[in-house]
Amino acid sequence: MSIDNFGIKGLSEKEVIASRKAHGRNTLTYKKESGFADALKSIAKEPMVVLLLVASSIYFFTGNIGDGIFLAIAIVLVGSISLYQDSRSRKALEKLKSLSQPNCTVIRDGKIVGIPSEELVIGDSLMVEEGTLIPADGTIVHSNDFSVNESILTGESLSVFKDSEKVDNSIFSGTTVASGLAIATVTAVGNSTELGKIGKSIESIKEEKTPLERQIANFVKNMSIWGGIAFLAVWGINFYNTHDALNSLLKALTLAMSVLPEEIPVAFTTFMALGAWRLMKLGVVVKQIKTVESLGSATVICIDKTGTITENKMTLAKLFTMSHGTISPADGQLDEAQKELIALAMWASEPIPFDPMETALHEAYTAFTPTDERPRFNMVHEYPLGGKPPMMTHIFEDEKGERIIAAKGAPEAFLDISNLSTPEKEKIKDTIKILGREGYRLLGVGQALFSGNDYPKRQQDLQFAFKGIVAFYDPPKKNIGAVLKDFDTAGINVKLVTGDYADTARAIAKQIRFKGYEKCMTGDELMQLGDAELQEKVKETQVFTRMFPDAKLRIINALKANNEVVAMVGDGVNDGPALKASHFGIAMGKKGTEIAKQAASLILLNDDLSGMVDAIAMGRKIYTNLKKAIRYIISIHIPIILTVFIPLALGWLYPSIFSPSHVILLELIMGPTCSIIYENEPMEANTMRERPRPFTTSFFNFRELATSIVQGLAITVGALSVYQYAVAQGFDEAVTRTMVFMVLIIANIFLTLINRSFYFSILTTLKYKNNLVPFIIGITLVLAGLLLFVPPFNAFFDFETLGSKQLSVSLFAGSVSVLWFEGVKWGKRLMAK
Template sequence: MFHELNRKNPRFLFQWNRFRQFHASCSIGPRSQCFFTNFFTPPSQSEQIFLLYENASGIFISYACVPRRNHVIFFVRRGGLRRSIKTPFILSWSWAMAKPMGQATLSYEVSNCRMPPIDLARFTGISTAEAQSRFIRDGPNELPLRENRGIIGIILDVIREPMFLLLVGAGSVYFILGDFGEGALLLSFVLVIICITVYQERKTERALEALRNLSSPRALVIRDGQLVRIAGRDVVRGDLLFTSEGDRIAADALLLASTNLSVDESLLTGESVPVRKLPTEGKTGGRRPGGDDQPWLYSGTLVVQGQGVAEVVSTGMYTRMGEIGKTLQNVDHEETRLHTETAHIVRSIAFIGLFLFLIVVIVYGMTRGDWLHGLLAGITLAMAILPEEFPVVLTVFLALGAWRLSKINVLSRHVPALEALGATSVLCTDKTGTLTVNRMTVAKCVVAGSSFDCLAEAGRPLPEPFHELLEYAILSCKKDPFDPMEQALLKTGTDDRSFTEHLHEDWELLIEYPLSRELLAMSNVWWSRKWDKYIIAAKGAPEAIFDLCHLGEREISVLTTRVEDLASQGLRVLAVAKSHFRPGQLPDGQHEFPFTYLGLIGFADPVRSDAAAAIHDCRTAGVRVAMITGDYPATAQNIARQIGFPDSEMVLTGSDLEKLPMNERDAKIHSTSVFARVVPEQKLQIVESLKAGGEIVAMTGDGVNDAPALKAAHIGIAMGGRGTDVAREASSLVLLDDNFASIVAGIRMGRRIYANLKKAMAYIISVHVPIAGISLIPVLFGWPLILLPVQIVFLELIIDPACSIVFEAEQEEPDIMRKPPRDPDEHILDRRTVAIALTQGFVVLGIVLLIYLYGMMRGLTADELRTLSFVTIVVANIALIFTNRSWTESIVSISRKPNKAFWLVTTGTVFFLAAVLFLPGLRSLFQFAPVSPGYLLFCIVGGMLTVGWFELYKITHARIRKAESS
């Protein structure tokens, strides 16, 4: 049997000895068994591969099998267990641990290049009874459910809102008047408000649910001396977690033993580079995510390399993940200023309308003795003043704005955030993946006295002097690596055609020596058939490699200076060494190999090509950008320098921030643009400090750690590509391409939305002034009524699409990104806007009254006067829409800018006007009368002249601004 397995081969003897050591270390019970196979050549279909197992009585053949095309099927008789194990054919083994028949069986695949795993026999864990007791006392390992309001409760809260009551009241008035279309439209917006509120409530619940799912994975624990796989929610304090590559950690734990353990903590730190973990050995240090060689493991993080045994110290809400969930639960979205201001405007105008309604009814009834027509006149005035367009415009603008944002890869989850987006004064962004491409890349290679800049020389083949350095750096990696730096090394080698001869696909990986607390370096031992010897490749921290190579003090001093220079450029630096060894018994430690130093390799996460231009656009627009990262200060500083951050030399670290007193801390936050080594709570502190200082804050993030800050910011922006579900649920916007430039485009779009919304609201005021005036003045002066309800409905058909579609589709002003962010205390209807709107409205009212009086002087009938006044108002409406498309450009310039919605509204209005003027049935319904073409031309010219003064104002204002700027 052993002859068939080439037992005398020294490589087999080495592996078999390793296997025996491995079996001794992993035996977890008196009757446990290990199963093992080994072969050195690809077996043919006729060959048999033997499955061996060892117990106290010796080594036995359990079964023989025939290999399949790309895997071997082993049949194990004991307990009827059947396993299909897929492994490489050359130089590989597979093993499994089986408990006595009737108990669950755990199966693993372990490559022969691994070091013997952790000695589990020395760990017994807590008893099942003790675990149950602690579960009852501490509760499940999950985030507790918050008591949520039902849909009925949410609806009742909405009903008490003034905006809701006004909309219902306005809709009821229209129903009483028989205008069921307008009434139904207003009530439909009631449903929109309810849906938005329900959506907001459910969004918080989904964020917490995502946290619960993430923080409660399956867990492998040691209880009663046995490995048991349980639900993550059943993990309790004191449990011993056994973690290996690919596992998500179920609870916060303290590492007791490990083999080459690395963990991806990007959920908590935002940094994609895994961190190395080492056992506690009595030194626990600060319990904070991020940084190498810490003994703490955190719930929800991912093991990317190695194995470990850790004791659970916190579960559920007491984990770091739970603390974030608690913070997220307590942070609420604020009501936007625009909604508050719009509600105030609607209330004010509604009260004015109610007051004027009563005056008109009383005056008309008392002066003319006709209370029924007085009521009709009052209703007409109320309809003219009723501000139903404001909530309509706000809803339509924000909805269409969200659609436009999606076209530039910004997905809106919280529509009111669009208001704040255009007012953003501080943009807090993380570094990795937003300003950088989130892909570790070989940046520099250093050999002896020369270096090669791989980024600057991208596309150029690696010079020959650097081939050996990269060759052994790749040999020190796994064949299919998880580690980002190992992936970068492999990509550099495979992308360079001149380097393919150094990849050694035919070499066989025998064993790897992992990192340890004592030596921060790892080595791979390879077997070369051609050279008939072991080749050893090592990489690690420069000081560790210097130690392995036994370099002299002078040489170490020179190389250390070089390492510091690379680190100051924001690079992560590894040193590389090589060695060889004749076949035989390999040593237990790396120090026993005669290593030769080869050189240094610097890694970087390259800056996005458009990041610098986007930062410049932000500065031009008066938006301060703050980079908040969990990375090292030197790395953050280098990235800031590359993309043109102001004051990039000044970096504030999380530890420095923690030491500052409250008053100094706020001042420092407001004057700093680069923050490094920042933890989740500090991100939230930074956002809240900026908000307290009056800033409108936008915050980007991708991990669980960012969720509270995302939700607390005025605009939370989550990453769509690499972001977590928790971050996306807590955010207002989702960046679909994870690109910083898209955020700047979003700010531009936000400013456009707000500017166009201001124009639309100003237009609403200006057009309602003449309608209200014409409804009120005839009553006060005893003239015949000019406008009737049906005519006001016609005007609403112009006003509604004009203010909600035409202005929304208007392009931004040319200088929109050269203006500073608007004052957060600025009203959308500020004094200048209201003054312009009222002036426009009163000018139109004056022209209409002049034409009305002219017609009275010419002895026209009431229906003829009504016709002339109505035509003038409609033409003036079209002119107002045209001139208000831009408050800085003339009508001539505006006409060159495309706006299909304007021409559609204008064309439709002209056709409707022609129909009511020239079709007898409609003309009678509107109580109009035929008039001569001369009168119609007179009204058209008068309506167009109403905006002449505003065109002169724009020209004069532009000249003044130009003179001031020069």
């Protein structure tokens, strides 16, 4: 029964290194990717960079070397910012990729060890079991009732049974283990596997964009179209008035630069990638960064009992033997009947246990057995876990032909297949209720006799003698009460969906004060309901017991039909369909099967449900901060566009108040604000007390978009009012330009501070911990000082040093054009009281 009995030692460390050197790592690689080169190509295609190149070339062509050099430097700065953001995103994704890599189990130097799948080498002794995603091709050398789903390669949905004696004794990368356990010698890794050979077709599959991605792309596209129209109009107007093609083109390019919202896609990518990275630091792996944007929408979360609200530390606590008819503790002096019960439960477990209950049974057997019988017996037949209620059966035989047939499963599974009298059945049912009400997890144990090798197709067709019940206690996690309270505060409804007995589930739920624990439904009851009736039932039912895959799937679909946004926590093979069907499938990192992890969109590395609270909080924060960033971009772009366009279109005294150099200077100030400051903003105090946001395709509602537009128009009024004031005072073009530019700089600073919250006051948000705010604003103020008071900068940008009164006018106009929104926020807070 030990590894030594299989005669498998596995590779030594030296052999592993040699094999990896000869055959490579177990990774699928097709495209030769160069992150830096790809990023450079992407930057070269950006519309803003193209516009800068054209404008810079015109300046050089017309002899304006200074402006040409500045725009060339601007290209480098824009490219550097993009490269920096791309680098941050790629590093975050690489870390996520390494964490989401599946693990596998191998035998090396005679020991069972877990390794990342990519470290598997040819010649390794690979162990795979039910729920495992097979990571490489191999040949089976040992197996127990082993079957594989090979639909990914063959398209055939039925499982294929395999063992070392059959012609078909190969396993293949990418397929999944449907039942049993096998040990195989790895024969191919990476691109050399069957999956790797056909993997080229995977490259052509394009990921579908999320609604938010599409909306942002459409917004940028529409802005670009309007920018193109305005560009042509301005070029035409200027050329008609001046007949100077290059000068007209420069003015048109100035407007085009002011229109392009190139910061938006950069901000989106940065927020999603860094959000996923921040979640990873909290112990939550997001398999696709796009999931981050919608996490805050979850309205219902379906959780399992074992390992989710309990510790998953199974302790054999109670024993019930049919011969005694009483319940006794499992940690006292055991008589022969009790020892036999534990031994049979152990024989019914996997020879190499991986389930906590099976591990506890093996440990209990070892503790009381003076002579270990396991090495003497070999498994000759296995019935995997199946049926409703579920059970499993193992058949062992030694060299003398002595046979052990042991089964374990739900105690109810044995009631109809054992030779029990009516009083005995009632006694068993009473025992189940007593132990269940105390929160124990129960396994019934049976023994059968069978001669010959023509085993029945169904384990239920064997005639069992019911031996008793083993009861395990799995204590609730210490923090689960606080976690459930956090979900409730956030407006998220929690439902318990478990395969456990109803009384056991209710007992644990009552211990942790689970809301609605008294409202319970079994899987069989659920399957009797029609779709419409089930949709009503899932609204009021909080605890679902004796669940199986089809029942779990129906719960998820019923909740979705009620327009709920559903998160589902699961770890087993039978959770796969429900995990896939839910909006957010959540797998456990430690106890979760590879199939569950593949079906899920998030993985809780520490098996701690509090990580899901963190994930939802992070999702809400990221979504809110992204909205702040994009609303800031909209608000600050409007005054730049109109300040460039209106004087030109209306024929004001100084029609070309800004050149491309001025616009790009403003863009360089704005870029870090939206994608660095707002990404680093902490979560607002009321974020996790709000109801989940609607799961719709609309990013902004009308009020939010209107607010940002009005903010932008207010800044425009401030800037153009100062323009007219300067003209009325008889100031020259340089002074007028400087005053208007300072209005936009000051408005930008105040807008950054005001829009940190659309509810709390600026006095509150100044207390938010974000070290980047003073840093970025400090750089902006230093730049403004250089432009105002350092002669070389004055001269280069055609600015003038302003007097105290002129600077005060700009400061007043820039601040007032933004600070008015504090009154709106004050009104919101009054209405909320």
